[in-house]
Amino acid sequence: MKEPTRPIPQPTVDTDGSLVAYTVATPTAFKVRARVTIGSRKVIPVILVPGIMGSNLRARANMKARKDDVLAPGEPAWRPPNGVVEGFWEARKWAERSPSERQRILDASILEVDPDGQLAFAPSNVDPRMLRERGWGEVHAGSYGALLIDLQRHLDKTFQVSPRGDREIRHFWLRVMQSQAASWGVRSIEKVTEAELEKYAGYQYPVYAFGYNWLESCEKSARRLRTRIDQIKKFWTERKHECGKVILITHSMGGLVARACARLSSPGDGSAPDIAGIVHAAMPALGAPVTYRRIACGTEGGRYTNGLGDNLKAGAVTDIAGESAADTTPVMALSPGVLQLLPNHLYPKPWLHIRTIRSVNRRDDVRDFLSLPDGSPYDLYRDMKSWYRMIDPDLADPARRFEDSERSVVDGISDAIRDAEYFHTELLTLSDGKNGQTPYYHPNTYAFHGADKSLKAYGQIRWVAREPSVSPAALTPSSIRKGNLKSITDQGAREVRIGQDLQLRFSVWPEDAHGDETVPVQSGAGPTAHIRKMFAPAGLRHQDSLQPETMRLLIRHLIVKIVQDVQ
Incomplete structure (x- = not known):
């Protein structure tokens, strides 16, 4: 009779490539064997790139503190709340902060990624130290924990042996194979086949997260992502594993970061051969007019069409992001990353x-x-005098950071807009040689976006x-x-x-357009003609777009499809 087994934490990889797993000593009468899962020596890391405000930030540990700084070196600046209770207290805290305090806390120049965010959502059979090394603590648990757990639990387990001794596909992959096209917002799909799973099963898929300073230019974040990819590949190669490619899963602004990273990657022609593929979720591919609205007027609140719970959440977001232009302008108008979410050319x-x-x-x-x-839309953004201007420079520097500087606050705003213009028109745009322009996407890209009639966005x-x-x-x-x-x-x-x-x-x-309450359909659908396949499921809310089980099934489906092109 086969002895029972119990799973123990997954092994870690030692510097010499050996696998190390830990368990505890048990009495000899305890007949349950420890079971550990050993992955393939061929590795394709899967890296999550979150959206704006989805990365934890802290004051730089080596920051030289100024007398009016709100934060001490190393102190958390932004950790998105998890759950209703945390959301209530976080909203209350931000609602009481003045525009000057907001500017001094969310100052891109003093911040760095905070890797010490919550890991309470992590699976118990994985060493938390390993998850921190893989960046899980850098991103918002409430938005991305469900996906990270799903990928961690399922990517490396494809087949199993039945009681009769036959190989069979695990039930959670059968669910991927049996998913209906309509649930993913398309008329037809090429379903995953058992032959495709056989190829897929030849690799190991460690799951990483990449946090970034979302106030800085997406170009800077893209270059840091490029460095992180190189570090991950080096880690596995040094440990006697074959690791030549990665897969990127992005949300919202993270899609812009990942596209720029691929464009900047060697050999510089946009092919980015060590990125096997990219899956974009809810990306504002052409920008989002709501960014203009939030800088010009403050953050919009609830909607009469929403239920009480959704409007309470919306009210909390308003308190945190800023209810008025006086609250939002000091942060958003001087942040290239935020301005890169504006409608582009x-x-x-x-x-x-x-x-x-x-x-x-x-x-x-x-x-x-x-x-x-x-x-040019960038001339519209640079207009700071008309009554319909987006940015009021008189609201942009309540902390008086520019008072003793050679540069004015208008200079700072203009520089940030120039960064956005360059990012849109040069880094994420290709010329066809005939004065025509097309957006750049990695050659193996898939995407999905919200196009719900009831989830209005500003088109x-x-x-x-x-x-x-x-x-x-x-x-x-x-x-x-x-x-x-x-x-x-x-x-x-x-x-x-x-x-x-x-x-x-x-x-x-x-709001006037179909969408996901943030990105309108005309922007979310922008990549359609330039990528492998676009999906437009119903009922997809922007911030929660990676949480529904149907979307997690789709992401696993697309990872399998991407791997088929790996040589």
Whole structure:
């Protein structure tokens, strides 16, 4: 009769390539054998690259503290809350912070990745020290823990021996093979075959996470990701394993980081041969107008279409990210990484509209006066004088960091916008040699995005004001453009003087596009013509897009497909 077994923590790899597993001594009467899983000597690391605010940040350990700094060297600056209780206390803490404190805490120049985030979600059969070495503590457990655990538990276990002694596919891979195309938002799929699983099973898939300073330019983060990939490959090669390629799984902003990393990788032609493939989730491929809205007006709150629970979450996000432009501008306007989430030069234009509503025969008549950008979107971002400007430089430096500097705060903002423009137009864009431009993607790329009719996102920004019943001045596109900003409400509405006698209150209308509550469909679907396959499942919320089981099944499906091209 076969003796029973019990699993023990997975082995670690020693510097000489030997595998080391630990267990505890038991009495001789205890007849259960320890069972340890040994992986292949051929390794394809899988690396998660999170979205904005999904990486833990701390003040640099070697930071030279200034007298007005809020953080001490090494002190956590940003650790996203996990769960309702943590979310409540974190929201309360940030709601009480002034714009000056926000600027001094979320200052890209003093921050680095914090590797000591929560690991309470980690599987018990894996040594926590190994998970920290693999970067799991660098990313938000609440957003990415479910996926990391799923990959850790399932990637290295493909087949098993049945009680009859036959090889059989494990049940969690059968679920991948039996998934229906409709659940992934497509009409048809090429299902994973047993032959494909046989090839897939010839490799080991250690799971890593890569945190980055999301306030810095995505280019800097991409170069650090490139370094991390090289370090991971070196780790396994030095330990007598074959490791020539990695697979990247990205979320939101992490997709921009990964694309830039592939573009910057040797040999420099975009092929990035040591990246076997990339899977993008909820990537703002062409940018997201909500970024303009949050800088210009503050973070939007709940929606009347949401339930109480979702609106409580939205309220917490508003408190943390900043309710007003005075809260958001000091952080976002000076952060290249944030500005790289703005609609880029390939986003469908125009997307910023200025309108009025007037009553005609007891019906509302909407009049369009301006549709922007009417040139480069980066010129629109650099405009800091018009009443519809995105950035008010007077709000950008409450901590007075630029007061004694040779450079003004406007210089700092302009530099950050220039970084965004270069990142979009040079690093993530290819020229076809005929003055045409196409976006760059790794040649083995898959992606999925939200396109739900009920999960609205800002596809356009619409400033709208109601005209008085009797207008003292004729409105024209020119008079609207030349309007003078008189005041801004706490909710972001703008009182604008038109000519001498007319004052209108312009507010941003609610979200208008299908999407995932953050990225509109026109941006999420942007890669479709340039990648292997795009998926558009229903009901996909942006922040939670890697958590549903259907999406985790899809990611495993795509990893198998990517491996088929590995030589």
